[in-house]
Amino acid sequence: MRRREFLTTAAAASFAALWTPTRVWGGQDSEKARLLRAIDEGLPMAINPKNVVVVGAGMAGLVAGHLLKKAGHNVTILEASRRVGGRVWTLREPFTHGLYAEGGAMRIPDAHKLTWRFIDKFGLETQRFIMERTSQLLYVNKQRMTWQEFERNPKIEGFTLKPNERGKTPRTLWNETVAPLKEQFESGSWEEILNEWGDSTVRQFLQKMGWSENAITLYGIVENQRARLNHSATALLWEVLSGSFQDLYEIKGGADRLPWSFYSELAENITFDAKMTEIRQNATSVDITFKSSLDREKEVTADYAIVAIPFPMLRHVEGIRDFTPAHWNAITGLNYDQSGKILLQCRERFWENEGILGGGSESDLGIRSTWYPQHADDFRGRGKRGVLLVSYTWARDARRWSHLSVGDQVQQATEDLEVLHPQLKGKDLIEGGTSVMWGDMENFGGGFALFNPGQESRYYNVIRQPAGRIQFAGEHTSLDHRWIEGAVESAVRTALEIPA
Numbered sequence: 001m002r003r004r005e006f007l008t009t010a011a012a013a014s015f016a017a018l019w020t021p022t023r024v025w026g027g028q029d030s031e032k033a034r035l036l037r038a039i040d041e042g043l044p045m046a047i048n049p050k051n052v053v054v055v056g057a058g059m060a061g062l063v064a065g066h067l068l069k070k071a072g073h074n075v076t077i078l079e080a081s082r083r084v085g086g087r088v089w090t091l092r093e094p095f096t097h098g099l100y101a102e103g104g105a106m107r108i109p110d111a112h113k114l115t116w117r118f119i120d121k122f123g124l125e126t127q128r129f130i131m132e133r134t135s136q137l138l139y140v141n142k143q144r145m146t147w148q149e150f151e152r153n154p155k156i157e158g159f160t161l162k163p164n165e166r167g168k169t170p171r172t173l174w175n176e177t178v179a180p181l182k183e184q185f186e187s188g189s190w191e192e193i194l195n196e197w198g199d200s201t202v203r204q205f206l207q208k209m210g211w212s213e214n215a216i217t218l219y220g221i222v223e224n225q226r227a228r229l230n231h232s233a234t235a236l237l238w239e240v241l242s243g244s245f246q247d248l249y250e251i252k253g254g255a256d257r258l259p260w261s262f263y264s265e266l267a268e269n270i271t272f273d274a275k276m277t278e279i280r281q282n283a284t285s286v287d288i289t290f291k292s293s294l295d296r297e298k299e300v301t302a303d304y305a306i307v308a309i310p311f312p313m314l315r316h317v318e319g320i321r322d323f324t325p326a327h328w329n330a331i332t333g334l335n336y337d338q339s340g341k342i343l344l345q346c347r348e349r350f351w352e353n354e355g356i357l358g359g360g361s362e363s364d365l366g367i368r369s370t371w372y373p374q375h376a377d378d379f380r381g382r383g384k385r386g387v388l389l390v391s392y393t394w395a396r397d398a399r400r401w402s403h404l405s406v407g408d409q410v411q412q413a414t415e416d417l418e419v420l421h422p423q424l425k426g427k428d429l430i431e432g433g434t435s436v437m438w439g440d441m442e443n444f445g446g447g448f449a450l451f452n453p454g455q456e457s458r459y460y461n462v463i464r465q466p467a468g469r470i471q472f473a474g475e476h477t478s479l480d481h482r483w484i485e486g487a488v489e490s491a492v493r494t495a496l497e498i499p500a
Ligand SMILES: Cc1cc2nc3c(=O)[nH]c(=O)nc-3n(C[C@H](O)[C@H](O)[C@H](O)COP(=O)(O)OP(=O)(O)OC[C@H]3O[C@@H](n4cnc5c(N)ncnc54)[C@H](O)[C@@H]3O)c2cc1C
Pocket: 055, 056, 057, 058, 059, 060, 061, 078, 079, 080, 081, 083, 084, 085, 086, 087, 088, 103, 104, 105, 106, 107, 108, 274, 275, 276, 277, 308, 309, 310, 313, 314, 339, 340, 341, 438, 443, 444, 446, 447, 448, 473, 474, 475, 476, 481, 482, 483, 484, 485, 486, 487
């Protein structure tokens, strides 16, 4: 079923516990409308076509390249690796033929209109990404239960809560806490929320809202936010209030179908194995030096550049000191979150025997968040095998894995999985696995940008300013950090800045 059919037939009732933003928010709605128009109608056709170098062939680079080429500009895309998509990366190896799993992006919220424009444009098939919690599991303080059981009786031994917190799940408590902010957000008052909470961590926000320490800890575990309690409250509030965790979908056949849809049209414009090492500009042009893995150096000169690579990578490029001091501070200061995924190939989709068809389990084990593939349909006809996202972690929880070898990660994660699913013990159903730790990955250096308290006010506007003829794109230049939407938004915004 395609997304719109689902929305019209099934309605949003099943997501009643989550927020439903009824409109695009405040001042942002006109900006979104401007960007959607540019996607639908194209950029103004080039009267005097420009030579534009786009650095990075992730979603931001691809979208910028696509729009500029269609408008008649001469586009060169430099990509350090040998594939397009960047953090949209479907792993088809080392799994048995036909099995796959997402190393990066896996779900797309209905609210992310810019991303959907391209999914629809390329006619990609989608299906719901299951977020409902039913037969999946919760394991906290050695207590194991299904989500249904927890929701019926939200009590975990060892967590004494205040009277007003008892009998409520952390999600219910959270929804009650942010209800007034939701109204503020929808009336277009993001600035007010930012002024009030922009310097606070998530923990401070919850403390000021009257939460007990036990309620905060439980929320951290159950909602997989533990490692983020010391990051910016407003980064989390923006995500939740703008509907990023509501009505989610996945691309059938793998998320990489989206970036690869741009490839056929841009193939001749992309140079792979081309890592930018230096960027300089003068009054009339930009010079970029790039290197291949064989250390061969080349140069390209253009009228404008759109730099769509993560800041941990840009940090090492020569010439960035000549941008403004404010740019330098932002490039070197913006916080990036570690993010890790450990994936196991299983001989049998054992979870289906427990009535689990998609969705996620949460635990206080090292693996933290476990997600079951609901694209198991794609795997049928290939026996009973499946690939399980055994561990999805962020920040500190992810860093606790990244110092282990991949073999040790797989072994350790399997041990945790046997605690979560004890029936696995002695069955030998795991056929190996792999992991992606984005903070340690060449060409990335982080999972995604995530503001520390105060960073949105300090850096956000600077990051979006060009430095002369150089524009900055990528998820980190948007408030939709850690979503494809942020990358797409930044690409359309910067492509619109290139003079026709
Ligand atoms: C674990 C994880 C899960 C995620 N889950 C979701 C999700 O479910 N839904 C969602 O919408 N989003 C998700 N995201 C976020 C989403 O993947 C990103 O926001 C988005 O893909 C970023 O695109 P980008 O173009 O900004 O950057 P990237 O994808 O990082 O692209 C940058 C490109 O630049 C290249 N590059 C780097 N340095 C250089 C250089 N010096 N010279 C030339 N090229 C260079 C890189 O190889 C890369 O191809 C997730 C991300 C991660 C890490």
